[in-house]
Amino acid sequence: xxxxxYYKVMGLSRDxxxxxxxxxxRKLARQxxxxxxxxxxxEERFKELGEAYEVLKxxxxxxxxxxxxxxxxTGQDFQPPPxxxxxxxxxxxxxxxxxxxxxxxxxxSLFGRRYAGTQQRGAHFHESGDDAFAKILxxxxxxxxxxxxxxxxxxxxxxxxxxxxxxxxxxxxxIPKGVxxxxxxxxxxxxxxxxxxxxxxxxxxxxxxxxxxxxxVEGHDVFVTVPVTPWEAALGAVITATTPIGxxxxxxxxxxxxxxxxxxxxxxxxxxxxxxxYAVLNVVLPPANSEPAKKAYREMAEKFAFNPRxxxxx
Numbered sequence: 001x002x003x004x005x006y007y008k009v010m011g012l013s014r015d016x017x018x019x020x021x022x023x024x025x026r027k028l029a030r031q032x033x034x035x036x037x038x039x040x041x042x043e044e045r046f047k048e049l050g051e052a053y054e055v056l057k058x059x060x061x062x063x064x065x066x067x068x069x070x071x072x073x074t075g076q077d078f079q080p081p082p083x084x085x086x087x088x089x090x091x092x093x094x095x096x097x098x099x100x101x102x103x104x105x106x107x108x109s110l111f112g113r114r115y116a117g118t119q120q121r122g123a124h125f126h127e128s129g130d131d132a133f134a135k136i137l138x139x140x141x142x143x144x145x146x147x148x149x150x151x152x153x154x155x156x157x158x159x160x161x162x163x164x165x166x167x168x169x170x171x172x173x174x175i176p177k178g179v180x181x182x183x184x185x186x187x188x189x190x191x192x193x194x195x196x197x198x199x200x201x202x203x204x205x206x207x208x209x210x211x212x213x214x215x216x217v218e219g220h221d222v223f224v225t226v227p228v229t230p231w232e233a234a235l236g237a238v239i240t241a242t243t244p245i246g247x248x249x250x251x252x253x254x255x256x257x258x259x260x261x262x263x264x265x266x267x268x269x270x271x272x273x274x275x276x277x278y279a280v281l282n283v284v285l286p287p288a289n290s291e292p293a294k295k296a297y298r299e300m301a302e303k304f305a306f307n308p309r310x311x312x313x314x
Contacts, residue, residue: 001077001106001109002074002106003074003076004048004104005072006055006056009051010028010049011024012024021053022057028049029049032049033046060156065110068081080109128198128201129200131192131201131204132191132203133204133206134153134203134204134205134206135205135206135208136151137208137210138210139210140217140222141245142175143178143269143270144245144269144270145177146176147174151171151173151205152170152171153170153203154166154168155167171203173187179269180207182206182207182208183207184206185205186205188202189201189202220274220275220276221275221276221278222244222269222275224243224278225280226241226282227283227284228256228284229283233257236252236254236255236256237251238252241279243279250279252281257281258281258282258283259282260281261279261280262279262281264276
């Protein structure tokens with residue numbers, strides 16, 4: 001996937017005001033509209049222009065896009081950094097005459113279609129506000145037990161010169177027990193304000209888990225890396241493993257190898273039914289950092305007729 005420089009597409013600098021962006025779009029849209037343009041690539045340029053304007057006209061999307069920095073070049077191989085949009089609040093607003101289904105994989109990878117605008121405002125004075133969306137990171141323990149947390153959401157406003165600036169607001173939220181990554185928590189009335197007597201929109205918080213070196217989550221199932229010694233793996237043993245919800249005794253079968261999964265049924269994220277917890281064995285070699293240790297390794301080399309590369313034909 002290639003990076004798209006939306007400022008370059010619209011012929012703008014990164015310090016352009018929102019009015020600059022509107023003027024540039026109106027000018028270029030007339031120039032490249034397929035119904036009037038004689039340019040051979042008018043249709044493709046018009047699609048690129050609509051996609052760029054969808055991002056830059058929206059202060060929330062623009063601020064999040066700007067967080068990626070200016071070091072990326074158009075056409076450069078690109079993958080979004082993990083959780084790059086965490087904590088940003090996105091709002092609806094409709095498309096600039098563009099078809100969302102025609103947007104590039106680059107746009108989709110950053111914002112997804114859930115952020116690509118909602119119904120445009122009508123002419124009625126009393127109108128409900130738009131819904132808003134944000135992604136938040138929580139600890140896995142919160143999904144096991146449920147929790148009340150205070151989170152900080154970054155929201156974009158325009159300054160006196162028409163540039164987007166970030167402001168933070170704090171929200172007290174309840175994280176329900178059993179919540180999974182990708183699910184949403186709905187905060188009624190915390191979206192955009194309505195017009196007249198219209199009700200405010202809602203804020204939807206998409207859940208993701210804080211990354212951890214020793215475990216990861218797949219749906220309701222939790223996978224925990226458990227280090228074991230070579231003799232525990234070879235001979236079998238009962239070991240104590242540390243998991244996100246405490247310590248458990250686990251029976252390691254004899255002749256186990258790295259990567260073997262031991263299932264603890266029902267110990268995953270709570271639910272109906274609950275997920276499972278998998279202890280993933282990682283055989284760790286003791287260091288040969290002393291003469292006795294080196295001697296033990298030499299004796300193993302003499303006593304074991306073992307070549308791990310033999311199966312590969314080496």
